[in-house]
Amino acid sequence: MNVPLVLTHFLDRAVSLYGDKVGVISEEKSLTYRELYERVNQLSHGLSDIGVKKGDRVAYLAPNTLEMLEGFYGVFQTGAIMVPLNIRLKPDDYVFILNHSESKVLFVDAELYHLIAPVKNELQTVEYIIVHSKTDDIDEIAYDTWLAQYTTEPFVRPDIDENDVCSLLYTSGTTGNPKGVMLTHRNNYLHALSTMHHLRVSDRDVYLHILPMFHVNGWGAPFYYTANGATHVCLRKAIPEVIFEYVNKYKVTVMHMAPTVLNTLLQYYEQHVPTIEHDVRVVIAGSAPPPAFVTRVEKELGWEFIQVYGMTESSPLSTVSTVRSHLQHLPLSDQYRMKAKAGYAMIGCEVKVVNEHGEEVPRDGKSIGEVIVRSNGVMAGYWKNPEATMETIRNGWLHTGDMATIDMYGNIDIVDRKKDIIISGGENISSIEVEGVLYEHPAVLEAAVIAVPHEKWGETPHAFVVVRSGKEVTEQELIAFSREKLAHFKAITGVTFVQELPKTASGKIQKVHLRNEYWQSIGKTGRYV
Ligand code: ATP
Ligand code: MG
Numbered sequence: 001m002n003v004p005l006v007l008t009h010f011l012d013r014a015v016s017l018y019g020d021k022v023g024v025i026s027e028e029k030s031l032t033y034r035e036l037y038e039r040v041n042q043l044s045h046g047l048s049d050i051g052v053k054k055g056d057r058v059a060y061l062a063p064n065t066l067e068m069l070e071g072f073y074g075v076f077q078t079g080a081i082m083v084p085l086n087i088r089l090k091p092d093d094y095v096f097i098l099n100h101s102e103s104k105v106l107f108v109d110a111e112l113y114h115l116i117a118p119v120k121n122e123l124q125t126v127e128y129i130i131v132h133s134k135t136d137d138i139d140e141i142a143y144d145t146w147l148a149q150y151t152t153e154p155f156v157r158p159d160i161d162e163n164d165v166c167s168l169l170y171t172s173g174t175t176g177n178p179k180g181v182m183l184t185h186r187n188n189y190l191h192a193l194s195t196m197h198h199l200r201v202s203d204r205d206v207y208l209h210i211l212p213m214f215h216v217n218g219w220g221a222p223f224y225y226t227a228n229g230a231t232h233v234c235l236r237k238a239i240p241e242v243i244f245e246y247v248n249k250y251k252v253t254v255m256h257m258a259p260t261v262l263n264t265l266l267q268y269y270e271q272h273v274p275t276i277e278h279d280v281r282v283v284i285a286g287s288a289p290p291p292a293f294v295t296r297v298e299k300e301l302g303w304e305f306i307q308v309y310g311m312t313e314s315s316p317l318s319t320v321s322t323v324r325s326h327l328q329h330l331p332l333s334d335q336y337r338m339k340a341k342a343g344y345a346m347i348g349c350e351v352k353v354v355n356e357h358g359e360e361v362p363r364d365g366k367s368i369g370e371v372i373v374r375s376n377g378v379m380a381g382y383w384k385n386p387e388a389t390m391e392t393i394r395n396g397w398l399h400t401g402d403m404a405t406i407d408m409y410g411n412i413d414i415v416d417r418k419k420d421i422i423i424s425g426g427e428n429i430s431s432i433e434v435e436g437v438l439y440e441h442p443a444v445l446e447a448a449v450i451a452v453p454h455e456k457w458g459e460t461p462h463a464f465v466v467v468r469s470g471k472e473v474t475e476q477e478l479i480a481f482s483r484e485k486l487a488h489f490k491a492i493t494g495v496t497f498v499q500e501l502p503k504t505a506s507g508k509i510q511k512v513h514l515r516n517e518y519w520q521s522i523g524k525t526g527r528y529v
Contacts, residue, residue: 005189010227018229026066038152043074054079084214088505180383190376191315205230240268309342315377349375365407443473
């Protein structure tokens with residue numbers, strides 16, 4: 001018999017096997033899985049009462065809180081679709097996403113209500129705004145009193161098919177407007193099974209939510225830690241002191257975070273070693289740090305470092321960098337280098353690196369191609385955008401737009417985004433590699449490298465640089481510096497000094513804007529506009 005792979009199973013399992021265990025700790029409150037389930041039921045009854053039906057969209061604007069976590073299951077029980085919003089967007093971005101997704105209800109954390117208030121009248125489909133931990137000066141429905149009206153008895157769920165869409169997750173918008181990614185129950189379910197296997201999740205885990213649940217990087221954690229009866233610890237803001245306080249107090253065993261946050265933890269730890277004790281077994285990061293960094297995390301902090309690679313369109317993860325047992329005889333330095341790569345295909349994922357003819361590049365760790373993925377996690381498509389869907393998923397393969405090499409062990413190493421690669425005299429230059437060198441210069445605070453047209457070479461690298469306050473540097477000095485450190489064809493040929501770089505809400509630099517402005521300013525349309 002085929003049992004539909006629906007995410008509510010994960011909560012059912014936790015309640016049935018771990019009902020009396022602490023399931024969530026949020027803002028000093030602890031709830032068992034049974035208590036969590038009762039609140040989830042109240043939420044589903046409430047949603048149903050205000051007219052939310054299967055397939056409707058329900059949006060959330062909240063940091064990592066109990067209310068956000070229970071929102072997933074409360075919405076899923078009704079068959080509605082969860083639309084989590086990034087809390088670092090501008091009011092106009094919320095208007096775009098809420099109208100584009102045609103969301104009917106918006107739950108918003110009181111601290112974030114000011115982002116919605118100025119644009120409230122522009123929301124075309126939102127019928128209810130319900131505020132978590134409301135204060136008196138906000139004139140909207142208060143979540144706690146609203147929720148308290150409803151029974152904690154089980155909610156009678158509609159028929160939900162595993163191929164029904166359960167979430168609409170907007171991409172970061174690094175390369176253009178954010179796109180609404182439709183993920184089904186099946187996508188998230190099978191992605192969760194694969195991830196829990198690779199991260200060795202168990203009921204002994206205490207997971208600290210550092211990465212936001214609304215963002216694809218933190219996506220999945222509400223599913224696979226719940227399915228295993230692990231404990232969720234919610235964290236509003238990722239501040240090193242608070243992270244270490246929680247690590248100690250709640251005996252955290254696992255955390256996922258961006259390497260930039262991990263770096264701040266490392267610095268904090270170095271200053272406070274004698275006072276910090278911890279049970280952390282593993283830490284997971286979603287972009288490529290240098291091998292030396294991996295070594296420090298493993299040796300100084302004693303945390304196992306795992307890198308993962310993915311994108312919103314694949315639920316998100318496709319590769320993982322843990323060292324397989326038959327490679328553990330390799331010297332530790334090689335193992336750290338391996339972990340600094342994005343890693344190898346997870347169970348349920350096929351990952352290839354292909355050239356422009358669709359042929360796999362050799363596994364030599366040098367030849368560059370595009371990463372393509374076929375997996376259970378690959379999205380049902382972009383919401384209301386069939387053209388972009390057809391362009392991205394071709395013959396069943398998700399074209400990631402990320403360029404990588406693949407080594408003899410099947411580990412991929414992300415080189416750059418396809419659109420960011422600079423092609424100079426027929427050679428591929430990774431903008432990330434050139435930026436890495438510029439960051440070594442003491443006067444450089446931030447750098448972004450793009451392709452600009454060149455008569456002889458086709459394109460050359462050009463840098464946009466923000467100078468550190470109190471420091472000075474000239475264009476010629478930076479060009480000379482890059483020629484010293486890089487093969488000459490990779491060196492920058494020009495610099496534009498700027499006050500700041502355009503960034504997405506999650507802090508990724510939007511090189512597409514820099515490229516468009518530069519190419520337009522010299523009267524070229526180029527391949528990027
Ligand atoms: P948009 O699609 O709107 O332009 P985005 O691609 O930044 O935005 P996300 O889905 O949040 O949106 O990010 C996925 C991208 O992040 C990947 O395509 C890849 O470029 C980058 N990425 C993810 N994991 C890694 C990793 N381990 N190493 C390097 N880059 C990574
Ligand atoms: Mg993308």
